[in-house]
Amino acid sequence: xxxxxxxxxxxxxxxxxxxxxxxxxxxxxxxxxxxxxxxxxxxxxxxxxxxxxxxxxxxxxxxxxxxxxxxxxxxxxxxxxxxxxxxxxxxxxxxxxxxxxxxxxxxxxxxxxxxxxxxxxxxxxxxxxxxxxxxxxxxxxxxxxxxxxxxxxxxxxxxxxxxxxxxxxxxxxxxxxxxxxxxxxxxxxxxxxxxxxxxxxxxxxxxxxxxxxxxxxxxxxxxxxxxxxxxxxxxxxxxxxxxxxxxxxxxx
Amino acid sequence: xxxxxxxxxxxxxxxxxxxxxxxxxxxxxxxxxxxxxxxxxxxxxxxxxxxxxxxxxxxxxxxxxxxxxxxxxxxxxxxxxxxxxxxxxxxxxxxxxxxxxxxxxxxxxxxxxxxxx
Numbered sequence: 544x545x546x547x548x549x550x551x552x553x554x555x556x557x558x559x560x561x562x563x564x565x566x567x568x569x570x571x572x573x574x575x576x577x578x579x580x581x582x583x584x585x586x587x588x589x590x591x592x593x594x595x596x597x598x599x600x601x602x603x604x605x606x607x608x609x610x611x612x613x614x615x616x617x618x619x620x621x622x623x624x625x626x627x628x629x630x631x632x633x634x635x636x637x638x639x640x641x642x643x644x645x646x647x648x649x650x651x652x653x654x655x656x657x658x659x660x661x662x663x664x665x666x667x668x669x670x671x672x673x674x675x676x677x678x679x680x681x682x683x684x685x686x687x688x689x690x691x692x693x694x695x696x697x698x699x700x701x702x703x704x705x706x707x708x709x710x711x712x713x714x715x716x717x718x719x720x721x722x723x724x725x726x727x728x729x730x731x732x733x734x735x736x737x738x739x740x741x742x743x744x745x746x747x748x749x750x751x752x753x754x755x756x757x758x759x760x761x762x763x764x765x766x767x768x769x770x771x772x773x774x775x776x777x778x779x780x781x782x783x784x785x786x787x788x789x790x791x792x793x794x795x
Numbered sequence: 796x797x798x799x800x801x802x803x804x805x806x807x808x809x810x811x812x813x814x815x816x817x818x819x820x821x822x823x824x825x826x827x828x829x830x831x832x833x834x835x836x837x838x839x840x841x842x843x844x845x846x847x848x849x850x851x852x853x854x855x856x857x858x859x860x861x862x863x864x865x866x867x868x869x870x871x872x873x874x875x876x877x878x879x880x881x882x883x884x885x886x887x888x889x890x891x892x893x894x895x896x897x898x899x900x901x902x903x904x905x906x907x908x909x910x911x912x
Contacts, residue, residue, distance in 0.1 A: 794857035
């Protein structure tokens, strides 16, 4: 929620309180948001695989493909193709004439955004995607990249702290303290490809971060799911319409 | 001479007032009916009523505000923006209209960012 929305909601609530006898009617609304791309030509969707890099703590390729497949299965109408996840890093290496990575160095090939750029050419390789599409009866292909990296930051943070007041009663106050934070950053790029032609239809990039106190031990996988949760509604809205619930005030 | 001019001005103003009151009254009827049907989820009919109201009385801020909401519900975002902006032009200090507009802009800007991609 942005500052503008928060401000609007606060002043909206204050306005309703103050406006005792004005002629207004609060009404629930569901604003329709169109899907970002028209997928009516496709009956199937293939989540092919992803270029992944950053932290080696999770298998972002497999996890992302599995998560997107399960979300697509329950939240849109196309049939989701179940197949092995492609290793796009290996595919690019193969196309370049290099030996595919071994199990031990598979993830280490992409560490930074710059490393990733060298591999991203695969998304514009229409011939390759057309070939993949032909194998699965020309579906909509979902691919892209997922950078999952460890981050650490230091700074002043506000925390509610319980302390006794003058009457000796416990009360919560916001206390600002200098703190070391660590966590993860997730930067997925979703690329949608027409399996009939291999042409790119749409792509979208996100960036999300989750930071925790350095004393807290948060597993990488749980942080990955926490961050993907923030991105999923927008990902799903690429393929299907959504409704945003809210309220407005009708005036007389 | 001056007195005569004032008399003419007053007569013109006086004769215009009932006509304006009639238009506002008719527009109010349309607005109220629009609210009734909107509360039943009939947004198309509601928007039609509020369009009528703004035609009858273009200075009726509430009608423009409601029309903005109606268009928003029908997915006509560009029309909704114009209606809200007209409402704010007519009633610049109305916080309800401003809040409705701010909430709408949140969605409108997001939708337009998508179109730009």
